[in-house]
Amino acid sequence: MTTTFKNDDSFFTVVMPTRSPIGFWSIYRWVELDNNAKFRFIRDLEIEQDRLTIKEIDDIYPEVKTIGIVTNPWARVAYSYEMSINPPNNFPNVEEIGKQFSGIDFTTFDTYVDSILECKVLSNKPHPSLAQLHWLENGNKQVDYLLRSENINEDFKTIQNYFCTDRPLNIEDFKFDYQLYYSDKSKAVVDTIFADDIAKFCYEF
Amino acid sequence: MVLLVRPPGDKFTFRLFFKLAATIKCLKNSLYLWSAKIDPKYEHGWWPEKDKWVLETELDYRKHLIDSINQDVVLIGVKDHLTSGEFNSRFQKIPVIADYLKSLFEYYPNKKFILFTSVENLEFYINADNVRIVPWGGDITNHQHEYQKLQPILEKNLDSNYTFLSLNRNKRAHRAMLVSLLYGLDIQNSGLISCMFKDSIDDLFEYTDWKVTNTSVYLKGFDVLRTSSTSINDSPKIYHNNNNDNVANFKNKLANYYKDTFVEIVCETSYTEACYNLTEKTLNSIYGCSFPILLCSKGSVEFLRSMGLDMFDDIIDHSYDNISDPAERLECAILNNKELLTNNKRTKDLWIKNQNRFKNNIDFCRERLYNFYNTRSNDLFKEILHDYNI
Numbered sequence: 001m002t003t004t005f006k007n008d009d010s011f012f013t014v015v016m017p018t019r020s021p022i023g024f025w026s027i028y029r030w031v032e033l034d035n036n037a038k039f040r041f042i043r044d045l046e047i048e049q050d051r052l053t054i055k056e057i058d059d060i061y062p063e064v065k066t067i068g069i070v071t072n073p074w075a076r077v078a079y080s081y082e083m084s085i086n087p088p089n090n091f092p093n094v095e096e097i098g099k100q101f102s103g104i105d106f107t108t109f110d111t112y113v114d115s116i117l118e119c120k121v122l123s124n125k126p127h128p129s130l131a132q133l134h135w136l137e138n139g140n141k142q143v144d145y146l147l148r149s150e151n152i153n154e155d156f157k158t159i160q161n162y163f164c165t166d167r168p169l170n171i172e173d174f175k176f177d178y179q180l181y182y183s184d185k186s187k188a189v190v191d192t193i194f195a196d197d198i199a200k201f202c203y204e205f
Numbered sequence: 206m207v208l209l210v211r212p213p214g215d216k217f218t219f220r221l222f223f224k225l226a227a228t229i230k231c232l233k234n235s236l237y238l239w240s241a242k243i244d245p246k247y248e249h250g251w252w253p254e255k256d257k258w259v260l261e262t263e264l265d266y267r268k269h270l271i272d273s274i275n276q277d278v279v280l281i282g283v284k285d286h287l288t289s290g291e292f293n294s295r296f297q298k299i300p301v302i303a304d305y306l307k308s309l310f311e312y313y314p315n316k317k318f319i320l321f322t323s324v325e326n327l328e329f330y331i332n333a334d335n336v337r338i339v340p341w342g343g344d345i346t347n348h349q350h351e352y353q354k355l356q357p358i359l360e361k362n363l364d365s366n367y368t369f370l371s372l373n374r375n376k377r378a379h380r381a382m383l384v385s386l387l388y389g390l391d392i393q394n395s396g397l398i399s400c401m402f403k404d405s406i407d408d409l410f411e412y413t414d415w416k417v418t419n420t421s422v423y424l425k426g427f428d429v430l431r432t433s434s435t436s437i438n439d440s441p442k443i444y445h446n447n448n449n450d451n452v453a454n455f456k457n458k459l460a461n462y463y464k465d466t467f468v469e470i471v472c473e474t475s476y477t478e479a480c481y482n483l484t485e486k487t488l489n490s491i492y493g494c495s496f497p498i499l500l501c502s503k504g505s506v507e508f509l510r511s512m513g514l515d516m517f518d519d520i521i522d523h524s525y526d527n528i529s530d531p532a533e534r535l536e537c538a539i540l541n542n543k544e545l546l547t548n549n550k551r552t553k554d555l556w557i558k559n560q561n562r563f564k565n566n567i568d569f570c571r572e573r574l575y576n577f578y579n580t581r582s583n584d585l586f587k588e589i590l591h592d593y594n595i
Contacts, residue, residue: 009206009235011223039207039269042223044216046350060220062227
């Protein structure tokens with residue numbers, strides 16, 4: 001029998017690594033419009049503001065089902081750089097980011113990539129070299145529903161099926177020409193820092 | 206589990222409910238809701254798209270609640286108070302939302318209900334074999350993390366001519382009676398007073414329907430109140446985007462009033478009903494470092510005292526806390542503490558001498574308050590599971 005909200009009383013929440021190009025609200029906006037999902041999702045601002053991991057969420061909400069978003073690691077780094085040097089309204093700029101991390105170097109993309117591993121965190125923010133697995137996996141347990149940013153509409157169908165709806169998510173799949181940013185050297189650095197994500201989520205450059 | 210709308214700031218109770226519910230491994234229904242949504246006064250409409258108007262009422266939520274009950278064990282977490290509008294014990298036996306829940310439990314006599322509630326003393330109204338009650342903290346537990354970081358008012362304006370503070374935003378009978386009494390006794394100039402609803406009442410006793418022995422004092426006070434402006438004239442719209450940000454309100458507005466005063470007549474939401482929801486109003490008074498005269502339901506001072514708070518029993522006459530009649534309780538609270546409310550120099554001296562006690566209460570609220578509710582809920586829950594043989 002297919003599991004749906006009708007024969008299962010699970011609760012859901014969203015876990016999102018830092019520097020994800022998809023916002024929490026992209027999912028919760030859909031939730032609010034769905035007459036069944038809206039009664040099954042936990043929106044906890046601490047999860048969002050402090051970017052809690054699946055382990056931390058499981059401690060607070062035992063047995064809650066988690067929806068995690070994962071992004072191509074090379075695209076994630078390049079997108080994060082782009083958002084820092086050309087921030088949209090209300091996003092932190094290079095100067096503000098510099099207050100949270102010392103040693104982060106936005107001079108060029110290559111210097112930025114080089115500084116990821118060595119930079120120091122001055123606030124309670126997670127270190128930029130942390131793999132997405134840090135949020136999405138806890139020992140042998142992974143998020144219950146893994147959605148790839150690049151394929152989010154397709155991957156989200158499992159949630160739509162669960163709630164027996166075809167209501168679209170109404171956001172674009174994440175498309176970003178990240179290859180343009182990379183030199184052989186910077187690619188190799190990201191290959192190394194995020195090797196676990198690349199292997200686990202089967203991403204290719 | 207079904208989640209029928211959470212009120213703002215309910216993280217503490219919601220998480221506690223979720224955690225305890227998860228410990229039950231047998232088949233069960235777990236339902237969490239905001240009492241405002243099953244209040245007969247609830248009505249909310251909006252335009253989801255052009256030419257389409259949607260109106261939801263309490264009946265939609267009550268139906269959803271009923272539709273979600275299909276197991277033998279049912280956990281219901283009801284956040285917030287259980288009174289719809291006013292409650293007058295002379296004419297009503299039970300607050301409306303509590304009455305609805307009571308009927309729900311009666312409708313399913315063979316199910317085992319565990320009711321989590323924000324109100325204390327709900328057993329006074331709901332006491333059936335198939336219901337066990339876990340009071341897991343009122344609105345006083347809301348915005349836990351924000352309050353834990355809040356800067357208390359440990360330094361006050363010792364040149365202030367005001368002695369007491371009385372904040373009255375939403376229209377309630379006991380607030381209208383309190384402010385009228387303060388004006389009737391001609392002690393309004395000793396305090397900072399707000400009464401944001403005064404223009405919406407034409408006839409005090411027609412509105413409150415309270416029986417008092419000295420009507421003329423209240424009427425005289427109400428007349429003065431109606432024709433003069435209060436010392437605080439803020440807009441009642443203190444919250445934006447329906448977020449009930451109590452901590453921002455404290456920082457932006459209330460902190461200034463607390464700095465200028467030394468006693469607070471805390472006018473809680475509950476007063477005439479036997480069950481009561483202790484809210485941010487009590488917590489604000491503690492962070493505001495004021496001597497508390499607590500206008501809440503009978504027994505609420507004793508409850509706070511038993512929880513571990515210093516109620517300044519050597520300074521404040523709390524004998525009103527044992528009085529059932531609402532008018533008698535109000536008059537006792539004010540008249541027996543008139544000296545504290547009006548003798549500016551004496552009260553300031555007392556405040557200076559007792560500063561450490563305010564600090565102790567703040568320490569209590571930062572950690573032990575939440576531990577108290579946590580431990581009590583856990584212990585009660587265990588007993589209930591044993592009792593129900595779950």
